[in-house]
Amino acid sequence: MEIFSNFDLYAYVILPLLIFLARVFDQSLGIMRIILATKGLKLPAFIFGFFESFVWLLAISQIIAKIDNLYYYFVFAAGFASGNVFGIYIEKKLSMGFVVIRVIFQKESEESFGLLKENGFRFTQVDAMGMEQPVKMIFSTIRRNQAKQFIDILKINNPTAFYTIEDVKQVHEEYLIDKKKSTNVYNR
Numbered sequence: 001m002e003i004f005s006n007f008d009l010y011a012y013v014i015l016p017l018l019i020f021l022a023r024v025f026d027q028s029l030g031i032m033r034i035i036l037a038t039k040g041l042k043l044p045a046f047i048f049g050f051f052e053s054f055v056w057l058l059a060i061s062q063i064i065a066k067i068d069n070l071y072y073y074f075v076f077a078a079g080f081a082s083g084n085v086f087g088i089y090i091e092k093k094l095s096m097g098f099v100v101i102r103v104i105f106q107k108e109s110e111e112s113f114g115l116l117k118e119n120g121f122r123f124t125q126v127d128a129m130g131m132e133q134p135v136k137m138i139f140s141t142i143r144r145n146q147a148k149q150f151i152d153i154l155k156i157n158n159p160t161a162f163y164t165i166e167d168v169k170q171v172h173e174e175y176l177i178d179k180k181k182s183t184n185v186y187n188r
Contacts, residue, residue: 012071019059019072020079026055027083028090039097039169095145098168102139103154104128105161109136112158116140119153141171 033048059079063072105112116123116138123140142150147165154161 011066011069015062015066016072016075019062020075020082022055022059023076023079024083024086026052026059027080028087029055031084031087031091035091035096038167095143095147097144098141098171099144099147099165100139100141100168101147101150101163101165103137103161103163104130105136105138105158106130107158107160109138109158109161112154112156112161113138115153115156116150119149121146121150121153141168 029048029052033045033052036048037045059076063076066072113123113125121140121142123138126137126139128135128137140150144167151163154163
């Protein structure tokens with residue numbers, strides 16, 4: 001019992017937990033700031049950057065105040081590493097922005113084309129030459145949160161189709177709008 005009577009709860013539990021959570025939070029903000037900046041969203045990137053650095057300063061000030069405690073260094077580094085993982089998780093859940101999907105069909109592709117069209121996906125079809133034979137290729141620019149649905153539809157009857165998915169920085173969005181469903185005054 002004597003060990004617990006001398007135990008400093010604040011110094012060894014509460015403060016390290018606060019440092020850890022601050023690092024997780026600020027590093028997650030940093031991941032989001034980078035993503036927003038690469039998408040050209042200046043104001044949100046500025047706001048995230050401001051809070052990222054503010055929270056970082058709060059955490060590092062606690063480390064500097066207790067510079068002889070290596071335990072805090074470990075907690076600080078663990079929070080940083082965890083913040084990277086958590087930031088990536090958040091970014092995947094938000095699925096911001098657009099992607100371009102390129103698909104190369106090794107076998108009959110017409111049924112896949114029909115299924116994609118039925119589900120509202122637009123694409124450009126190209127005849128191409130593969131290593132051994134002619135192939136069909138499509139390009140589609142879609143919202144990132146639709147990529148899984150696109151691939152699931154593709155795999156229904158073409159599970160071996162080769163595809164790549166890449167982030168897109170900017171899209172002329174009129175291409176993505178279904179003219180029949182649009183409420184734009186110019187389409188009336």
